[in-house]
Amino acid sequence: MSSFKYLKPEDINRLRNYEFGAKALVEGYLSGRHRSRQRGSSTEFHEYRQYTPGDDPAMVDWRVFARSDRHYLKTFEQETNLECTIFVDSSASMGFREKAELSKLEYCSFFAACLAWLVVSKNDQVGLQLFDKDIRHHLPPGSTRKHLHTILNLLEENEAGSETSVSDSLKRANPLIKRKGTIVVLSDFFDDPKAIFQSLNPYIHRGFRVHLFHVLDPGEISLTDRGLARFSAMEGDDELTLHTPSIRDAWDEELRQHTKALRALAASRNVDYTLVSTEDSYFNLFDRLAH
Amino acid sequence: MSIFLNHSPWIWLLLLGVVPLLVHLLSRSRPAVFEFSDLTFLRNIVKKTSRYRKPKDRVVLILRTLAALVLLFAFLHPLFVSRDPSVVVGAKNHVVYMIDRSASMSAVDGSTSRFTDACSKVASMISKTAPDNANVVWIRSIPTAEFPAPGPNVKYLAERLQGAEVSMENGAIASSFKLAIDQLNKVKGNREIIVVSDFQRQAWENVDLFVPDSIKLTKVQVGEDRLPNIGIDSLTAQPAAPVKGQKVYVTVKVKNYSDNQVTTTVYLNAGGGRQSKQVEIAANGQAGVEFNAQFNQHGDIGVTASLGEDSFRGDDERHMILPIKEAIRLVSVASAAESATVRVLDRVAGALPWLTHERRSDIPGGHACEVLFLHDWGGENLNDLVALSEAGTSVIVVPSSKAKMSDLQRWLDLAPVDTVLSQRDDPKGWKAMMAKESAAVFSIFSSGEFGNPAQGIFRERYELPKQWGNAAIIHYTDGVPGILLSEREQSSRLIWNLSFDPAHSDWLAQEPFLSFMAELFLSIQPEVQSEHDVLMAGSRVGWVLPESVDAQSLTLVRSGKDELDTKTVQSVRGLIVESVELAEPGMYAWKTGSTVAHQSVVNFPVSESDLTLVDPDDLASGETADQEDVIRAGAMARGMPMWPWLLGAVMLLLIGESFAARTKQLTQSTTK
Incomplete structure (x- = not known):
């Protein structure tokens, strides 16, 4: 049984049922586009299965048919080149928790741990990058169990740090990721949307599949009525005294404009963008990956 | 509150009452600190909304400040009153109300005449300020007072005010003031003269008001500045004493006291005949209308000139007696x-x-x-x-x-x-x-x-x-x-x-x-002075009796009205019979039985026709106030409950606060 903080045994059990999601992530996307250039040597026998209408007749094993007079397909497990790098925003703002059980960082850590387990369990490679205004840890992709444990340990030791700049961190990480693959960015994206996507452009041009998970606390999605309150920034020393009931509408509008900008830029670059509330289960994010 | 008013050195203690308010206004609230992920959006919101929030905040601040000032004023109000040197705390208040009863006061501003307005204001002032002793002096050609000295029976004064009527005469302002001052000199305490008048320019402009420093003078104006008016300025005949059958030229001079040209009709009633002529009068101008008349009977002929419709009726009629000689x-x-x-x-x-x-x-x-x-x-x-x-x-x-x-x-x-x-x-x-x-x-x-x-x-x-x-x-x-x-x-x-x-x-x-x-x-033929008196309204109609006329058999009758009371006065000229009351404009006949022995004419004083007013502030003495000021000052002088003021101010503050709470969205942005 797992003894890691962010990888619970019940989550592992549940992840096993998420094979389709992982498969979609690995095969539907990665295996299709990252097929090996040396096709023959890269396949290994997987199993026989009975022919069903719609299967490719070329896949029928005619030798077996000659012996048994039955149509069996010989299936192969294709070796893919998936490299998935998970970016976890570890800035101070990610430590915010108001209404949900988990802080944004904890929520992201749970999801990152599960995703890493899922990827490694499929013998693909997963890397991890923890960042705030600097890159705090960069773990290149790997597919071993030890590598997974390293990831889980890093997540466990990780804490919300100082100020953040998603765009700067993505920019700096680009030369560290040698091979194209998938990057999954988990952040609250309190940054300029244009700057974020300018940083993502090199990845997109190199053929990376990009998933952005915009993780917010319910208290950020809808501002809680606190009357007259003094807001102290978790990043920096700023303070603002505000009358929250009076600015709730303005806050909603501001957030709506921000997410709208992110969504529009993502759509234009074929990037997958999802706004996530920490109130929801992080398993929902796998559904998003499966799309 | 009266404790403070009676001990003026303590009155500054009332300022302590403002301290909580000032503390409340000046103190900066420190709401609970709440750690929030990022302030970028919030700062954007502040930036966007401050453009219209700041003016609103200022308005709220101004409202609060005004509310505080009102409250402060309510506290300090007694101080302003006690600065009046003529007010002695605890002494009796004696007030003489001088009411202008001259002809210009009959002008109607809106729905009521100036005189009615003046009487109602004085009645209101008397009932609300309740002076210890009061009197009313009527400003007339011969001033009169209701009491020989200010008295406590203010109810009687109120009744007299209710039944008072304006007189068509000049107001003798100086002698009226003398009468009022003489009355107040008979009493000790807080003494005040309150003049209620229209302050008609011709009557008041050159009046030198002298009121002793120990008597407070307050001027209350009634009426609007300058009502338009047309009035007959003069009525003359040429020759003044014609012979029967002789053509007489009767000249009526009409004056326009307005800034617009007017057209009016002038009527002449003489010897049973009636003539009329229309005349155009330039703005602030005068026009003469000449009538021709001929009288075939000798004797005294009453001649009356009158005007058509006019808002101020007093000066629309003028009389004269034309003696027609037999030969x-x-x-x-x-x-x-x-x-x-x-x-x-x-x-x-x-x-x-x-x-x-x-x-x-x-x-x-x-x-x-x-x-x-x-x-x-x-x-x-x-x-x-x-x-x-x-x-x-x-x-x-x-x-x-x-x-x-x-x-x-x-x-x-x-x-x-x-x-x-x-x-x-x-x-x-x-x-x-x-x-x-x-x-x-x-x-x-x-x-x-x-x-x-x-x-x-x-x-x-x-x-x-x-x-x-x-x-x-x-x-x-x-x-x-x-x-x-x-x-x-x-x-x-x-x-x-x-x-x-x-x-x-x-x-x-x-x-x-x-x-x-x-x-x-x-x-x-020589110009003969008429033996008949031509008097100004406000004088007594009198006749020096010839020896042939018995005073007992003599009656005085005003044209179209009842017999008037008369009295006899012995003078160096002989026995004079004169009216008891001051005369109103009109024609008066002295009769022995049914025979007219003598006639007199009383005309409207021309100086009252110009309804232009003077600003009471331009008069040398006294201070100008309106009715409410006088009532308030009177109330303060006898001790005024401050609680209504305080409650009012508190209510105002509460309303301001609720308003601020509803509309105020942002207060301030600070950086550590």
């Missing part, structure tokens, strides 16, 4: 009783129904005649003649051969000459003509329609110097004066050098002769 009395003084010229004048008088002619051998004294004709004047009794002329008798002298040039020169104050008076005869004769066509005597001849008034041949004349020609109204064609005229204040003096003796002239046979003689006697 002009002409007296001839001639040495020869049967002289031809005397007979000619007899014939003239016989032809003119309004002329009587009497011949005498000596000069009559007193007012025996209006015109004296001396047929053969040799220069005698010159001083008597001058005295007679000055007394109001027109005198015509026909020089005789005994007369000296110096006598004639002195008679008319002519230029001295060194020639000798000489008489000349010429069978061919001389012709004469008008020398001054503009003279009144030639009013019907100047057009030429009636011919030459001196038409005919004159075969005898005195060689009067031609340099006297400037005094001549008729001269011979060669410039020798024919008739010399000198008009004096009340009469005329003439030198006659036109012979109408049939033996020396055919003038009397000429058609214009009679017309000329008639015009001459009408024009030189």
Whole structure:
């Protein structure tokens, strides 16, 4: 049984049922586009299965048919080149928790741990990058169990740090990721949307599949009525005294404009963008990956 | 609160009450700190909304400040009152209300007259300030007071105010103030005069108000500045005492007291006849309307001029009494009783129904005649003649051969000459003509329609110097004066050098002769002062009784109204019967039984027609206030409960607070 903080045994059990999601992530996307250039040597026998209408007749094993007079397909497990790098925003703002059980960082850590387990369990490679205004840890992709444990340990030791700049961190990480693959960015994206996507452009041009998970606390999605309150920034020393009931509408509008900008830029670059509330289960994010 | 008011040094302690408010306003609240992920969005919101939030915040701040100031003022209000040196805390309050009752107060501003407004304001002030002693002094031509001295019976004053009526007279302001000050000098304590008036410009502009420092003077104005008005300024007749049948010119002068040109109708009622004329009067201008009238009966005729519709009615009517004489009395003084010229004048008088002619051998004294004709004047009794002329008798002298040039020169104050008076005869004769066509005597001849008034041949004349020609109204064609005229204040003096003796002239046979003689006697008849009184409203109608009239049988009746009360007063002029009340404009008749023995006229004072007001602040003394100020000051002087003020201020603050709580969205942005 797992003894890691962010990888619970019940989550592992549940992840096993998420094979389709992982498969979609690995095969539907990665295996299709990252097929090996040396096709023959890269396949290994997987199993026989009975022919069903719609299967490719070329896949029928005619030798077996000659012996048994039955149509069996010989299936192969294709070796893919998936490299998935998970970016976890570890800035101070990610430590915010108001209404949900988990802080944004904890929520992201749970999801990152599960995703890493899922990827490694499929013998693909997963890397991890923890960042705030600097890159705090960069773990290149790997597919071993030890590598997974390293990831889980890093997540466990990780804490919300100082100020953040998603765009700067993505920019700096680009030369560290040698091979194209998938990057999954988990952040609250309190940054300029244009700057974020300018940083993502090199990845997109190199053929990376990009998933952005915009993780917010319910208290950020809808501002809680606190009357007259003094807001102290978790990043920096700023303070603002505000009358929250009076600015709730303005806050909603501001957030709506921000997410709208992110969504529009993502759509234009074929990037997958999802706004996530920490109130929801992080398993929902796998559904998003499966799309 | 009255504790503070009675101990003025403590009054500053009231300021302590403001401390909590100031603490509340000045203290900065420190709400609970809440750690939030990122302030970027919040800062954007502040930036966007501050553009319209800041002005709103300022408005809220101003409202709060004003509310605080009102509260502060409510606390300090007694201080402002106690600064008045004439107010002694704890002393009795004596107030004399001076109410203007002059004619201009009858002007109607809106729905009520100025006087009604003044009375209601004073009644309100009396009931709300409740002075210990009060009195009302009416500003009239002869000021009156309700009490001999300020008294406590304010209820009676209120009743008197309710039934008071404005009078159509001038207001004697100085004597009214004297009466009010004299009244207040009889009492001790806080003394105040409150003048309630329209402060009509003509009445108040040059008034020098002197009120002792120990008496507080407050001026309360009623009425709006300048109401438009049209008024009759004067009513005159020419001649003032016409003869029956004589044409009279009645002139009505109408003044427009407004900035717009107006058209109005002027009516004249005289001797039972009524005439009307429409007149246009320029803005702030005056126009004269002339009526012609003729009266065929002698006696006193009442003449009334009136105007059409006007908002201020008081000055729309004016009266006069026109004495119509039965005849002009002409007296001839001639040495020869049967002289031809005397007979000619007899014939003239016989032809003119309004002329009587009497011949005498000596000069009559007193007012025996209006015109004296001396047929053969040799220069005698010159001083008597001058005295007679000055007394109001027109005198015509026909020089005789005994007369000296110096006598004639002195008679008319002519230029001295060194020639000798000489008489000349010429069978061919001389012709004469008008020398001054503009003279009144030639009013019907100047057009030429009636011919030459001196038409005919004159075969005898005195060689009067031609340099006297400037005094001549008729001269011979060669410039020798024919008739010399000198008009004096009340009469005329003439030198006659036109012979109408049939033996020396055919003038009397000429058609214009009679017309000329008639015009001459009408024009030189002396100006007679009417025996009837013309009084201004506000005076008492009185008559110095002749011995023949019994005071007991005399009644005074105002035209169209009831009999008036009278009283008798003994004076150096004799026994005077006069009205008890001051007279209103109108015509008054003194009657013995049903016979009118004497008439008097009371007219509206013209100075009251201009309804322009003066700013009370421009008057040297006193302070100007409105009714509410007076009530408030009165209430403060006797101790005013402050709690309504405080409650009001607190309510205001609460409303302001709730308003602020509803609208205030942002207060401030601070950076550590």
